[in-house]
Amino acid sequence: KAGVTQTPRYLIKTRGQQVTLSCSPISGHRSVSWYQQTPGQGLQFLFEYFSETQRNKGNFPGRFSGRQFSNSRSEMNVSTLELGDSALYLCASSLGATLNTEAFFGQGTRLTVV
């Protein structure tokens, strides 16, 4: 069974640009969550999608957005990039209708903003 796939693995962008990251969950999983991981703040929750609907949202500015498609694949977008957006962006998928089930993480996308 294939795991959670995130693309691309690495990205370098310039301040002010926008970026789109992709996540393909494990087959059959309908919930996809996104986290930002930085050395100083650890893992911080961005948002979660279930059946194409945003079900939860963390405390990030509106520059961070996401969506989920009918095949459960998800994308997140960051507009007007800032240096502080440099981080590892992780996607996690889970099977059930609740988040309180086993979540599987992808390897992440390492975003560097210069």
Added chain:
Amino acid sequence: QQQVKQSPQSLIVQKGGISIINCAYENTAFDYFPWYQQFPGKGPALLIAIRPDVSEKKEGRFTISFNKSAKQFSLHIMDSQPGDSATYFCAASTGGNTPLVFGKGTRLSVIA
């Protein structure tokens, strides 16, 4: 406001020793407590998880101890091996559809 406090930040243990990582929480509504292991360049992987109806759960060399009254839970790694060297995160969530809240992580180094 950090809802899950993890300690220590880093830990060095001799091969064969016991590694202990602690987490404390404030939100009494939390009812799911997983531990994740992360190697460099990889995403976190679920190690073991516990719910508050039990005080201990063991899977191989990994044990979670849970103290509901103290609002604390800990991960014990018995017979620690160099291959266990990684960053460990505790997390918690409430019932239903709320996201995981993570501790800040513990970098474990097991030396021979």
